[in-house]
Amino acid sequence: MNQAQPKSDDQKPVEPGAGKALRITVVGLLASIALATIKLIGGIAGHSSALVADAIESFADSASSLVVLQGIRIARKPPDEDHPYGHGKAEAVSALIVCVLLLVAAVIIAVESAQQILTPHDPPKAWTLFVLGGVVVVKEVLFRVVGRVAEMEESNAAHADAWHHRADAITSVAAFVGVTLAVWGPGWFGSPQLVYADEVAAIVASGIIVYTALRLLHDPLHELLDAAPPDLLEEIRTVAASVEGVRGVEKVLARKSGPKYLVDMHLHVDATISIREAHAIGGKVRATVRERVPRVRDVLTHVEPA
Missing domain, CATH: 3.30.70.1350 (Cation efflux protein, cytoplasmic domain)
Known part of the structure; x- marks a missing residue:
């Protein structure tokens, strides 16, 4: 004996709190675009491969935030004739795309940095450290704020976006260490090879990004495969x-x-x-x-x- 499927107007509406996830994702998107532009200009002007690689990762952040925005927007739509169970899985799909973008960014960073190691070049400028320091602070704040909203709304898409900000902060920390060693390492330790620490740091950061992306794949895959706790x-x-x-x-x-x-x-x-x-x-x-x-x-x- 089946109980009739409830009418859509009797179902709980899509949670209005999803608006918080939308708003914080917009803030993250604007911040990522601004930081990516600053890092790209600073990396080119300051001869820092790590900073340029970091800028690429930030542009990937921006792309992922756009994906998350679209996913959350679609997920908020109420059930209709073609989608009687609603559109909620759009969030899981967008989270999956974010993970793929992270992996693509990691590969680009690693390849670019490896090519730079094989090419003689001047060490990065010391002032690029100020750019990296500011980026780390902003991105860590974004990670904590977006992560808090994602936890409140139980949003896989926002959760993936938060960890994208954390990955960006980690790559900036790695770049900071690499630039520091590239600028002053040869004088401090008497090793001219340390001029390539900038690129090595970028490669290390790409490995961290890969780990983060693979870790984030778990929740959206489980949701798309209809797993339940x-x-x-x-x-x-x-x-x-x-x-x-x-x-x-x-x-x-x-x-x-x-x-x-x-x-x-x-x-x-x-x-x-x-x-x-x-x-x-x-x-x-x-x-x-x-x-x-x-x-x-x-x-x-x-x-x-x-």
């Missing part, structure tokens, strides 16, 4: 079983769509009650689960005789 399934099962009239909960399935989960469950009820009574129990389970489990957006029940 066991603790959530157990919580839903416990709440459903507590509803009066439910004799047992045979099956609980959940899939993530945006920040919330869509749930399907099979319930056992008394075989002697009427269809109307069984339907009412299913409706009560749906309402109770939605009320008591904040991560659930909607529930579809299938009622069977015990």
Whole structure:
């Protein structure tokens, strides 16, 4: 006995809090574009391969923020005839694209830096350190702010964007160390090879970016493959079983769509009650689960005789 699919106007609307994720992503986008431009100009003028590589990573940040913006915008659309379960998975797709952009940026940085090592060149200018120092501070602040919003909204896309900012901060730290050694290392340690520390730092940073991207792939892949955390399934099962009239909960399935989960469950009820009574129990389970489990957006029940 299936409980009818609830009408779209009876479903919980897409969370208005998603607007926070949109706003903070716009701020991150504007900051990334500004910082990327500053780093590119500074890297070229200051002869710093690490700073130029860092600028490339920041432009990748900007591209990823655009992807995240589009993903969050699409995910906020309500269900329609073609997408009865909503558009929430657009966030997971955008997070996946961000990870790919990170990997592409890492490869570009590594290749460019390796080519620079094979090409004689002047050491970077000392003033580029001030540019890098400012970038590290701004990017770390963005990571913390965007990350906090992503956690509040349970947004994989915003989470990936936050770690993109952290990756940029890490590459800037690596570049800072590399530039410092390239500028003063030969004099301090008597090793002329340290002039290439700038490029080596950029290659190290690219490795860190690869690690970050692979780490971030986990959540969006799980969402796209409809994985659900066991603790959530157990919580839903416990709440459903507590509803009066439910004799047992045979099956609980959940899939993530945006920040919330869509749930399907099979319930056992008394075989002697009427269809109307069984339907009412299913409706009560749906309402109770939605009320008591904040991560659930909607529930579809299938009622069977015990």
